[in-house]
Each structure stands twice: as C-alpha cells, then as structure tokens.
Amino acid sequence: MLMQLEVFQILADPTRRRIVEALCYGEQQVGDVVEKAGVHQSGVSRHLRILYESGFVSMRPDGQRRLYALKPEPFREIDEWLGRYRRLWEARLDRFETALEKRQQQARRAKERSKKK
Amino acid sequence: MSTQMPRSDATVVIERTYRANIKDVWALWTTKEGFESWWGPEGFRADVQELDARVGGALRYEMIADSPEMIAAMKQMGQPTSHRTRSRFTEVKPHSRLVLTNVIDFLPGVAVYESNIAVDFTSAGDSVRMVVTLDAMHSDEFTKMQKEGFTSQLTKLDKRFA
Numbered sequence: 001m002l003m004q005l006e007v008f009q010i011l012a013d014p015t016r017r018r019i020v021e022a023l024c025y026g027e028q029q030v031g032d033v034v035e036k037a038g039v040h041q042s043g044v045s046r047h048l049r050i051l052y053e054s055g056f057v058s059m060r061p062d063g064q065r066r067l068y069a070l071k072p073e074p075f076r077e078i079d080e081w082l083g084r085y086r087r088l089w090e091a092r093l094d095r096f097e098t099a100l101e102k103r104q105q106q107a108r109r110a111k112e113r114s115k116k117k
Numbered sequence: 118m119s120t121q122m123p124r125s126d127a128t129v130v131i132e133r134t135y136r137a138n139i140k141d142v143w144a145l146w147t148t149k150e151g152f153e154s155w156w157g158p159e160g161f162r163a164d165v166q167e168l169d170a171r172v173g174g175a176l177r178y179e180m181i182a183d184s185p186e187m188i189a190a191m192k193q194m195g196q197p198t199s200h201r202t203r204s205r206f207t208e209v210k211p212h213s214r215l216v217l218t219n220v221i222d223f224l225p226g227v228a229v230y231e232s233n234i235a236v237d238f239t240s241a242g243d244s245v246r247m248v249v250t251l252d253a254m255h256s257d258e259f260t261k262m263q264k265e266g267f268t269s270q271l272t273k274l275d276k277r278f279a
Contacts, residue, residue, distance in 0.1 A: 086129050089251065092157055093133050096145060099155040103141050 007074050007081075010054050015039055016047045020070065023057065027069040129251045139212045139240040142247060146170070146215060146236065152178070160187030169206070176204040176217060213238055 011017055015037075022028075022036035034044050048068060051057040058071050135142060145151040147170035156163040160182060167177040182188045182198040191198045208216035217234040232252040239246045 082129065085251075086131065088158055089129065089131050089249065091159055092155070093131060093247075093249070095155040095157055097133070097135060099145055099151070100135055100137050100141055102154070103145070103151070104137055107141070 007054075007077055010051065010056060010074075011078075013047070015043055016051060019044060019047050019051065020056065023068060023070045027067045029065050029067060033068065131249045131251075132246065133249075134244050134246045136244050138243070139238060139245050142238060142245045143212050147209075152176075160184045160190075170209055170215070172206060172209050174206045174209075176206065178202055178204075207233070208235075212240070 011020070018037040018039060019033055022033045025036065030041065030044055030048065033039075033048070034041050037044060039047075048057060048059075052059055052068075054074075055071060056074050058069050060067050060069075145155060147168070149165045149168045152168060153163050153165055156178070158180075161180045162183045163178045164181055165176070165178040167175050169175050178201075180200045180202060182191050188198050202219065204217050204219045206215060207218045208214060214235070214237050216236075219232050219234070233250075234252075235250040237248045237250075239248075
C-alpha cells in the first residue's frame with residue numbers, strides 16, 4: 001500500500017508536479033528546473049530530494065554538476081492505475097445506461113396506463 | 118485552490134451515446150433518485166443527503182459498502198464501510214453541461230484540493246451524446262482503488278504462500 005499510495009501523494013503536491021513537468025524536457029541541473037518550474041531554489045532542492053527518495057527522479061554527478069532525470073517506473077504504475085480508473089468509470093456508465101433504460105421504460109408504461117384510462 | 122500554472126493532472130475522457138431523451142439523461146445526474154440509481158461504484162451504493170443542482174449547490178452523499186464481499190474487504194483493511202463525500206455543482210447549464218467539484222481533504226500530508234468531473238451533453242434526434250471528463254489522478258476513487266489494489270495484491274500473495 002505504501003508504495004502505491006506514495007506515488008499518488010507525491011504527485012498530489014502542485015510544486016512537485018511542476019518539477020516533474022519541468023523534467024519532462026530531459027536531464028538537467030537544479031538551476032534549469034528552478035527556471036522552468038518557476039519555483040524558488042530552496043523549494044526545488046527540497047522537492048527534488050523527495051522525488052529522488054521516492055524513486056521518481058534519478059541523479060547522477062557530472063563533474064561539479066548534478067543532473068536530474070525522471071525515472072519511468074512510477075509513471076508506468078500510474079498508467080496502470082489510470083487504466084483501472086477508466087474501467088471503473090466504464091462500469092459506472094454501464095450502470096448509468098441500465099438506470100436510463102429503466103427510467104424510460106417506466107415513463108413509457110406510465111404513458112400507456114394514462115392512455116387506457 | 119488555484120495555481121497560475123497549467124495543471125498537469127492526468128485526465129480521462131469517456132464518451133457514450135444513449136438512445137434517450139435529454140431530460141432523462143439529465144435527471145440521472147441532477148435528482149436524488151436519479152443519482153442514487155447508478156452512481157455506485159461496484160459494491161457500494163450512494164445515499165444522497167443533499168442534491169441541489171444549481172451553481173454553487175451542494176451534493177452530499179455517503180458511499181456505503183453493500184455487497185458482503187465489499188463489507189468484508191473494508192473491514193479486513195480496517196476501513197470504515199461507509200464514506201462521506203462532499204461535492205458541489207460548479208457549473209450547471211441545463212441539458213448541456215455540468216461540472217461537479219469534489220473536495221479531497223482526507224490525504225494525510227497533502228493540502229486540501231479539488232477534483233472536477235465535467236459532463237457535456239449533446240442531443241441529436243432521439244439520441245444523447247454524453248462526454249465525461251475526469252481529473253483522474255486527484256479523485257476519491259483513485260485513492261480507494263490504490264487501497265483496493267493493495268488488498269488484491271495481498272490476496273494474491275496469500276494464495277501463493279498458502
């Protein structure tokens with residue numbers, strides 16, 4: 001549960017979502033993320049650490065620089081969940097259809113009854 | 118809560134076309150009996166306390182586990198068998214569009230935020246096309262499913278080691 005709940009909670013934070021979006025452009029340094037995400041440096045560093053620790057982001061040193069990039073695994077997990085979410089709604093709209101048919105049948109019957117009278 | 122940046126939420130769009138008149142389709146979203154007749158989800162029934170389909174109007178309902186399997190599953194997880202939900206209608210254009218905004222205020226360590234369900238209706242002849250657009254990542258169900266998913270995975274493990 002921790003694993004999957006974490007994926008969700010990590011992305012529920014708007015600042016982290018901005019950082020993730022910024023990293024969609026590819027591997028980069030903190031300074032580039034700060035610029036793209038429009039978030040203060042200290043915030044970016046803190047959230048990057050959280051993203052790193054939770055497996056969303058990888059880091060590799062390159063001389064003096066530290067380069068950050070997105071890792072695919074958590075996003076695959078999200079994809080899977082999105083698929084389940086879609087199926088949940090497909091099932092819900094199947095029930096919608098059933099309820100709708102029932103409603104229309106009732107309306108038709110009510111009409112026929114009133115005609116007979 | 119608002120942000121200037123475009124939201125990067127994952128969105129799910131589902132389209133359906135029904136042979137029906139728009140009045141009936143609309144009523145399933147905007148009346149207590151209508152809403153209760155289908156909302157669910159599977160294994161749950163919705164008990165509507167308040168439904169006021171006007172802009173700013175409240176939708177309050179309780180989701181109650183009503184299949185023996187679901188009740189057992191929730192108990193096993195130490196989850197309550199019913200769950201109160203707070204929503205409101207933020208857009209209401211009769212027979213054309215509605216937006217339901219759900220308040221997500223139960224995630225530990227995450228600030229309160231909102232998720233939207235937008236529904237667009239187009240009627241042509243004797244059919245109605247309904248397009249449902251969902252903020253999938255930030256919904257009540259998403260969190261629940263994660264819990265459910267965890268349970269089903271545990272069940273699988275149990276089977277493997279039994």
